Amino acid sequence: MTTTLLPTIAHSAGYTDKLLLPHWAEVARIIPEAEGVTTYWLKFIDPEVQKRYTFEPGQFNMFYLPGFGEAAISMSADQATADGMVVHTIRHVGNVTRAASRLKIGDLVGLRGPFGTAWPLKEMEGMDVVIACGGIGLPPLRGALYHILRNREKYAKVTLLYGARTPKDLMYPSEYETWKSADIHVEVTVDRGDETWTGRVGVVPMWFYNFRFDPHKTTVLTCGPEIMIRFVIYEALARRIPTDRIFVSLERNMKCGQGACGHCQQGDYFICKDGPVFPFKKLERIFNVEEY
Ligand SMILES: Cc1cc2nc3c(=O)[nH]c(=O)nc-3n(C[C@H](O)[C@H](O)[C@H](O)COP(=O)(O)OP(=O)(O)OC[C@H]3O[C@@H](n4cnc5c(N)ncnc54)[C@H](O)[C@@H]3O)c2cc1C
Numbered sequence: 001m002t003t004t005l006l007p008t009i010a011h012s013a014g015y016t017d018k019l020l021l022p023h024w025a026e027v028a029r030i031i032p033e034a035e036g037v038t039t040y041w042l043k044f045i046d047p048e049v050q051k052r053y054t055f056e057p058g059q060f061n062m063f064y065l066p067g068f069g070e071a072a073i074s075m076s077a078d079q080a081t082a083d084g085m086v087v088h089t090i091r092h093v094g095n096v097t098r099a100a101s102r103l104k105i106g107d108l109v110g111l112r113g114p115f116g117t118a119w120p121l122k123e124m125e126g127m128d129v130v131i132a133c134g135g136i137g138l139p140p141l142r143g144a145l146y147h148i149l150r151n152r153e154k155y156a157k158v159t160l161l162y163g164a165r166t167p168k169d170l171m172y173p174s175e176y177e178t179w180k181s182a183d184i185h186v187e188v189t190v191d192r193g194d195e196t197w198t199g200r201v202g203v204v205p206m207w208f209y210n211f212r213f214d215p216h217k218t219t220v221l222t223c224g225p226e227i228m229i230r231f232v233i234y235e236a237l238a239r240r241i242p243t244d245r246i247f248v249s250l251e252r253n254m255k256c257g258q259g260a261c262g263h264c265q266q267g268d269y270f271i272c273k274d275g276p277v278f279p280f281k282k283l284e285r286i287f288n289v290e291e292y
Helices: 006-012 047-052 095-100 139-150 173-181 204-210 226-238
Strands: 023-034 037-044 060-065 069-074 086-091 108-115 128-134 158-164 184-190 218-223 246-249 277-279
Touching (some): 037 047, 069 086, 086 095, 139 173, 173 184
Parallel strands (some): 218 246
Antiparallel strands (some): 023 037, 060 108
16 A cells, blocks of 8 residues: 555644644554454554544544545543554454555554444442443454453443354454453353354344343443444333433444534434433434435
8 A cells, every 4th residue: 555655745734733734653463353354552643632632442443544535433442552653453344444454554544533422430339330332343452451450449340242253253252251251240241153153143233131130220321233232221211221321333334533524423422522422312313214
């Protein structure tokens, strides 16, 4: 990928606005995660940008590859763990993300952000936490998990319910033992096992019945395929968890990332600016509206 001239061009435009023009970042590490999914550690080339850039788990960047365009990608680690870098885990599905699969160490990518709302990590201190996610829904929640791990004493019972299509699609499997040893109850399930799989088979919402949740002190965080989110919400509501303590990260096709173009507008909300993390209380009215 030939991106060497691009920083000069962007800097000569004298940009300062994080929202409109990308800051260039170098690919510092590449970690293959699963079939068609890769994690990139990105280091801003301008040390001032690196110093200034702060984000919270749940937020996202517009990830730019010259000649291909931009895609919204969540931070998949928290600020402290990322050692000053930005970590993105990307599933290679379309125009931009497939081009990303050809990135090499030292290549440059553009990042605009951080955008959007974050997981309510402060508000849920002292509470039980249920993190229910599927497939590429784990990366946007991994930063929240890292935050909980580093502040474990601030949270009560923490349960992670994570599902993938097959064992080969599971993300970050080498980290599960660390999470478990920090007293996080990790439950992993797959839609289809293989000859090596001895764990759970079935979709994430199916396993809710295994657990007792105290509705007075439980917060639910969920991200993943919309059908899974829908059933996680049903399960949470069936357990009388209030709608302002069920948090959903919504993925919608977005362009500007800052509530200007209207591409991701749904009802009263711009998903990029008012979300992507919403309390379900805000979404109830628009939840059954399909993207168009
Ligand atoms: C707030 C937010 C955070 C996101 N975080 C991440 C993240 O951390 N990692 C990540 O990989 N993606 C993430 N996404 C999804 C990503 O932005 C989309 O997949 C995006 O469309 C990819 O751009 P593209 O140009 O590669 O694909 P496009 O050219 O836009 O899409 C090409 C084709 O792929 C299909 N497609 C698009 N997305 C998916 C998908 N997720 N699964 C299956 N098929 C798909 C489309 O329907 C289309 O047919 C996030 C989206 C949002 C809104």
